[in-house]
Amino acid sequence: MSNLDQIKENIRTFQEEKPLSEEEMKGLLTMAEEMVRKIVLPCTACHYCVSHCPRGLDIPTLLAFYNEHCFTNGGFIAPMALSSYPKEKLPSACVGCRSCEAVCPQQIKISEAMSDFSKKLNM
Ligand code: SF4
Numbered sequence: 346m347s348n349l350d351q352i353k354e355n356i357r358t359f360q361e362e363k364p365l366s367e368e369e370m371k372g373l374l375t376m377a378e379e380m381v382r383k384i385v386l387p388c389t390a391c392h393y394c395v396s397h398c399p400r401g402l403d404i405p406t407l408l409a410f411y412n413e414h415c416f417t418n419g420g421f422i423a424p425m426a427l428s429s430y431p432k433e434k435l436p437s438a439c440v441g442c443r444s445c446e447a448v449c450p451q452q453i454k455i456s457e458a459m460s461d462f463s464k465k466l467n468m
């Protein structure tokens with residue numbers, strides 16, 4: 346909430362105990378499924394992969410940015426954050442060796458994600 350009107354509107358909404366109709370619930374679940382579908386990679390940030398990367402990439406953080414970027418349909422947060430990274434730590438520094446994938450318990454295709462992210466970022 347960023348202003349008084351929004352606060353008042355939210356208070357009005359939550360004062361009333363009115364469950365969603367079946368149709369509203371269906372719409373909400375469809376929207377939620379779409380949001381989850383857009384979060385493309387189930388990285389749990391376990392960091393198992395990090396010590397296996399010959400380029401020393403911070404894979405979980407890059408994947409978090411990748412997910413955010415996909416989720417927001419190319420939002421500005423990832424490019425802005427990554428613009429402060431040195432070139433050798435960007436997704437484009439990935440050499441596609443797949444050492445990380447061999448140890449990832451989520452079986453994420455990390456090298457493909459890095460390549461796709463690099464194209465999307467154009468950096
Ligand atoms: S595929 Fe890329 S991210 Fe994975 S270990 Fe190799 S260089 Fe690092």
Ligand code: SF4
Nearest residue numbers: 388389391392394449
């Ligand atoms: S090993 Fe897989 S799940 Fe764990 S941080 Fe790396 S990419 Fe994410």
